[in-house]
Amino acid sequence: MKDFLHHLFFPQVSNNYRAKLLHRKSILVVIAVLFFAGFSFSAIRISLPSVLGTFSDISSEQLLLFTNQKRQENALPALSLNQQLSNAALSKADNMFAQNYWAHNSPDGKTPWVFIKAAGYNYIYAGENLARGFTNAQDVINAWMASPEHRKNMLSSNYQSVGYAVETGKLNGEDTVLVVEMLGSTALAAAPAPTNQLASKTQQEIIVTTSSPVPTPTSTLTNKIQNVAPTNPLAGGLVLDANKTPIPKPLINSATLSSDVSKGVVAIFIFALILDMIVIERKRVVRLVGHNIDHVLFLTLIMLIITLIVRGAII
Amino acid sequence: MFKKINEHVAYYISLIIIFAWGIFLISSATPNKQLQMLIFVTMTFFYVIWGVLHHFINHELSSKIVVEYILIGTLGIAIMFFLLKGGFGI
Numbered sequence: 001m002k003d004f005l006h007h008l009f010f011p012q013v014s015n016n017y018r019a020k021l022l023h024r025k026s027i028l029v030v031i032a033v034l035f036f037a038g039f040s041f042s043a044i045r046i047s048l049p050s051v052l053g054t055f056s057d058i059s060s061e062q063l064l065l066f067t068n069q070k071r072q073e074n075a076l077p078a079l080s081l082n083q084q085l086s087n088a089a090l091s092k093a094d095n096m097f098a099q100n101y102w103a104h105n106s107p108d109g110k111t112p113w114v115f116i117k118a119a120g121y122n123y124i125y126a127g128e129n130l131a132r133g134f135t136n137a138q139d140v141i142n143a144w145m146a147s148p149e150h151r152k153n154m155l156s157s158n159y160q161s162v163g164y165a166v167e168t169g170k171l172n173g174e175d176t177v178l179v180v181e182m183l184g185s186t187a188l189a190a191a192p193a194p195t196n197q198l199a200s201k202t203q204q205e206i207i208v209t210t211s212s213p214v215p216t217p218t219s220t221l222t223n224k225i226q227n228v229a230p231t232n233p234l235a236g237g238l239v240l241d242a243n244k245t246p247i248p249k250p251l252i253n254s255a256t257l258s259s260d261v262s263k264g265v266v267a268i269f270i271f272a273l274i275l276d277m278i279v280i281e282r283k284r285v286v287r288l289v290g291h292n293i294d295h296v297l298f299l300t301l302i303m304l305i306i307t308l309i310v311r312g313a314i315i
Numbered sequence: 316m317f318k319k320i321n322e323h324v325a326y327y328i329s330l331i332i333i334f335a336w337g338i339f340l341i342s343s344a345t346p347n348k349q350l351q352m353l354i355f356v357t358m359t360f361f362y363v364i365w366g367v368l369h370h371f372i373n374h375e376l377s378s379k380i381v382v383e384y385i386l387i388g389t390l391g392i393a394i395m396f397f398l399l400k401g402g403f404g405i
Contacts, residue, residue: 027386034393041401054403102346132346174348175404258402262394269390294330294369295387298362301334302391305341305355306398313346 009272011279019276021269030265037261045175045254052257053168053250054175060086060164062137063181067154067162070145074155082184085163088112088119089180092128096178097169104128104315116182125158127183132176134312135256140179143314150314153183160185175254259310263303270299326369333361348405355395359388 011017020026044052060081068078092115095106105111112128129150134140144150153159165180277292337358344350366384370376399405 024382024386027390031386031389031393034390034397038393038397038400041397042404045401045404170404172347172349173405174346176346254404255402258398262398262402265394291366291369294366294384297327297330297334298359298387298391301337301358302394304338305351305395308338308342308345309348309351309398310402 009275011276011283017280017283019272021272022276034265041254041258050250052252052254054177054255055168055249055253056135056166056177058134058137058140058166058177058179060166063140063164063166063179064162066137066141067181070141070154076155076157077160079159079162079183082121082161082163084119084121085116085161085182085184086165087163088115088121089163089165089182090167091115091119092182093165093167093169093178093180096180097167097171100172102130102132102171102313102315104130112182116184121184122186123184125156125183125185127153127156127159129153129181129183129314131179131181131312131314132171133255133310134177134179135253139312140314143312144181147314156183158185159183255310259306262306266299266303266306270296270303273299323369323373326365330362330365333358333365348399348403352395352399352405356392359391362391363388 006012007014008020011019015023021030041052064079064081071078092112095110095115096102099106099108101107113123113126116123116126129144131140131143134143141154144154161184163182163184165178167178167180169176169178171178273292273296277296337354340354341351344354363384367376367381370380
């Protein structure tokens with residue numbers, strides 16, 4: 001075993017002074033294995049979703065706990081979990097998967113407020129934060145807190161309640177975990193403010209939560225007036241899928257596994273290239289090969305890109 | 316290693332610019348993983364071209380070196396393919 005590893009990584013007579021792993025045939029074998037494994041993983045994900053698939057350890061309780069921790073650190077009252085807002089968040093998540101979009105407004109123009117109203121929550125203030133591709137609740141909260149707009153939403157004194165949905169599905173051709181946070185209040189939470197300030201702040205709250213298009217102050221006002229009248233919880237063609245069968249949690253998280261394996265392969269090649277470079281320079285062996293340093297830089301770039309790709313996104 | 320970098324500092328600056336540009340584009344394409352893969356393949360193509368040109372200008376180009384850069388580039392693409400196809404079902 002020791003000799004094999006030596007032969008694989010250490011330039012010596014047995015491998016013609018080039019680490020065996022860096023020989024053309026070895027690289028070709030690794031390339032073939034990676035392509036085969038990619039197709040195999042994909043097939044297993046489809047045929048055996050209980051073994052290999054996408055899941056996260058995010059729960060509404062954790063999200064609420066971490067959000068309230070941040071609010072307490074900023075001397076703000078804790079939010080309470082509201083079932084109507086959770087239903088609205090679930091409807092929004094299902095709608096995003098059904099219509100395949102990653103935005104605050106649906107392709108057919110449904111704003112987040114439509115889902116909140118349809119769930120029967122008569123808000124005065126409302127907001128929405130979205131996240132995808134995260135594997136734990138703390139990372140979601142940290143990402144939102146790192147974004148000034150989302151942070152403003154989470155730390156707003158205007159909200160009293162919150163609802164969450166954590167759903168797994170296919171979005172833009174990618175299996176992902178979607179987190180929807182709906183914030184709201186049915187009464188003025190903060191101390192009374194002058195009318196013009198209040199109007200401005202209400203608008204700001206909704207602007208913060210919507211990337212594009214931004215609702216106009218008029219539509220915000222209309223929403224508020226409409227909320228005074230009782231609304232049908234299931235109006236507007238929205239159906240809360242209460243009978244949805246939960247997808248069993250797979251044994252292995254494919255995203256984490258493939259990310260770890262990819263990083264491992266990159267790290268092994270970087271190690272082999274650096275070792276090869278150091279040994280050859282010390283032994284002053286003349287070879288006609290490419291510059292190892294070029295490949296090390298390229299593989300380091302891949303490592304960075306993997307980190308960039310597997311991290312979650314927020315809007 | 317550092318001697319080699321010092322001798323070819325202009326080449327490495329150009330390579331780092333290509334990579335920095337690629338990272339910026341990939342970051343901007345988040346969360347569209349198909350587009351990110353496309354940008355990565357393009358960047359790999361430029362890496363291979365850069366490697367071949369570098370050796371050509373320094374009069375040390377051979378078919379073995381061309382194959383080596385193509386193989387390392389293909390290895391990078393295979394790693395990204397495994398990550399995206401196996402991990403995210405792209």
